[in-house]
Amino acid sequence: MSHLLELFRFCPVCGSEKFVENNKQSKRCNSCGFINYINPKAAVVAIITNSEGDILVCKRAKDPARGTLDMPGGFTDLNETAEEAVIREVKEETGLTVTATRYLFSLPNTYKYSGLNVPTMDLFFECDVQEISNLTARDDVAEAWFMPRKEIDPEHFGLASIRKGISRIVGK
Structure with a gap:
């Protein structure tokens, strides 16, 4: 290597x-x-459920892993807490307003960016949102929808840490 x-x-x-x-x-x-x-860059992942317990999933609009499933999230910005980052990323990618965050766990990952393998530390948060009726795919999300837990296949998620994280969440 x-x-x-x-x-x-x-x-x-x-x-x-x-x-x-x-x-x-x-x-x-x-x-x-x-x-x-070169230390890991902090990234955040939002786990959002609706009243039926379905989980919000997204389809990636950009590489890496364009066209695969993902969760809302992204990199933290300078002088931003992880909680602020997950709130901002959810708004940017889905239009939803996060009202509460709860830290769940973290997983290391590698993210290919501009030809460089960037090590990341992905921080997973359970997020409550104000209302889901204004869900809209935006920014680097091609589509966003709520998927029943039993239909989620971790192998359809393009990033390794998201596959591992969603496996923990849905028990597969």
Whole structure:
């Protein structure tokens, strides 16, 4: 396997080409001593159910895994809590307003972005929403609907952590 930072050839501090592998998650500059660690980026996942217990699923509109099933969610922004991120992501992707969040669990993942395998830590939240009648697929979601738990097949979800997470949720 190649190094996570293989695409980074020059030190971001001094510009030296002496930017070499330090360990499996960092590179070190032999000119200025800077060490760049690649740590997981925080991401959030929303588990939303309707009054029948059906779970909100989405169809991905963009790569990676375009056309596969997903849950609402995405990356946290700078200076944003995970709770704020899940509320924002649900609004951006579905138009729904989250009124309460409850942390469930986390799973590590790798997300392919701009040719780079970005390690993530996906934080799963159970979310209550104000009303589901204004559900609309938006942003990077092609479709969004509530699916009965018994019909959910984790293998139809395109991202590894979402497959593992939905398996935990529906018990498959």
